[in-house]
Amino acid sequence: MEMLEIKNLHAGIEGKEILKGVDLSVGKGTVHAIMGPNGAGKSTLSGVLTGRPDYKVTGGSAFYNGKDLLSMSPEERSWAGLFLSFQYPIEIPGVSITNFMKSAVNARRKALGLPELKPAEFLRLLREKMAFVQMKSEFAKRDVNVGFSGGEKKRNEIFQMAMLEPSLAILDETDSGLDVDALKIVADGVNALRNSERSFIIITHYQKLLEYIRPDVVHVLKEGRIVMTGGPELADKIWKEGFESING
């Protein structure tokens, strides 16, 4: 059984169908890239998988480690090990990164039947993971995403991913708005988290990030369907010839 099994998934927003029958399997410990032009349904797919309330599923199924993902609340999906690095991370004024992460880590531990982390244990974990994405310690005191630069926001997402140690991480356009240095920090972070148990879905419409994070499988999403699947060389082909060259 694959970790993630999506079959004939149809979904949309405000009555408009965007995903028109997506089929996708992601195996344990693999990195999948999903590429596609603007409006292809890439962000809809990440939203539907993580349970964004404004998207409505109209058909098909998505199973995650054998569980019916589509019947679970966003937090249940998170506890099950699903993580989304947001394309546009959300600001929460007055809530420090430390407090936010403490709530997240402990809510998850509670759901898994584990005791809450003691403050000292939590701080140790926090420091370790901040160093991992080269964040300075004062960063933890700042309000979640408030006044962050584009690069800081994305690094914060990768930091949270490192804190929560998901089994499947979806990176939604994590490369957009990043300069080369920030891109490299993010990619190094992701690469360091790669292991035989953890899978990634990297959503992008540039191939740049894929030079740093080499995917095992590349899919092309176009007009709400996966129209082509191949190895890493597919990303290079798209980069040279454009999405127009891909016909389903």
Added chain:
Amino acid sequence: MDDFLKDITAQEYKEGFVTEIEQDYVPAGLNEDIIRTISAIKKEPQWLLDFRLDAFRKWQNMKEPRWGHLDMPEIDYQNIIYYAAPKKDSDRPSEIDPALMETFDKLGIPLNEREALAGVRPKEDRQVAVDAVFDSVSVKTTFRKALADKGIIFCSFSEAVQEHPDLVRKYLASVVPSGDNFFAALNSAVFSDGSFCYIPKGVKCPMDLSSYFRINASGTGQFERTLIIADEGSQLSYMEGCTAPMRDENQLHAAVVEIIVEKDADVRYSTVQNWYPGDAQGRGGILNLVTKRGICRGEGAHLSWTQVETGSAITWKYPSTILKGDYSTSEFYSVALTNNYQQADTGTKMIHIGRGTRSRIVSKGISAGHSQNSYRGLVRMNPGAKGARNYSQCDSLLIGPLCGAHTFPVIRNGCPSAIVEHEATTSKISEDQMFYCGQRGIPPEEAVGLIVNGYAREVLSRLPMEFAVEAQKLLSVSLEGAIG
């Protein structure tokens, strides 16, 4: 988000228990005889009885204020018991009934000094002295002796009348005159107990002082009076808390707080108001109709109000400062949270008289359920307030589609060199914020608590530490059920 939110909510109110204890009552109703009886029980001097009777006559000619954005129930003033006190054991009149000790213990208010010193609070410098008021009487005031060593008077109002009549007579009603408003006049006529505090010149109070008000008896109201005097160059941090049992009836709480701050003195007054708010359908709850006012009398005096209002069916309350001394300063920091059918009309008045006076207002309203939450404020610059400044910021946060938030700021600037600034925002907890929290594994109720506490942080950070922790929990608990 609309289908995500439930408007009818079930609240958990942990302090809603009743203490079974025998009480002495005066008969229900209000007339001169009742007032004479209360005054006689308290063995008051003639001048104080005269003060009460004068206030009563004023009150009889006044009308309930109707300008608040409140749907006020009819109050039958002849159907309220104005005095209720636990019976004393005639053999041991000085002993406190164990049931009362237990009650305050349960509320987290230790009345046993030795225990308070040993256990609950780690450092002696974070020690808090408390005047515990149960219905119409002060049960105990802790650390009186330790404070007296520094010349500080901290006792119940009734004791102050007996032991320091000159101070009481000098300052009583000097900030809130007995005819100031309908509810202040009512309080002046029937007030039963409360706290009294005097900090002498140049003394920094070695611990936080506090009053804790508990309503217990049914059919009664609570009418306490607090008088705080901070003499020249003194410093004081004062905290006030309150709770009441859950009942289907409305109960009236009409208090008066007066604070006198002399030259270069510094008073910080913090309130965490947790009166019973009524049930999810809006039945019962305390009517909290309170007049709080301080005066910065001398140059460089400072008075800061911080309030976290989560309780009461109706809150009508405007802690205010008269900035009389030149270069005196004042702040009002407020978080008012309403849920279910609660109504709050609260804010402040900053009256600038002296030159170079400064004030700052930060008000954070949070409305959920069917509640109505209003900020009402007055900033007045008198002609002599040269170079005075005020900055006001009024924010409203709405949770769900059925609640209301309103802002009524009034500015009267009679001084050309004075500057008044006002900013206001209204926001909602966004679906994006909720989803972001959910994606990180934080369930909806916890997410709302987190976001609301973040929104209120600027105010919460002004509270003394123990109070801040309590207030944070209270904000989350008060919103329980606000999200389905």
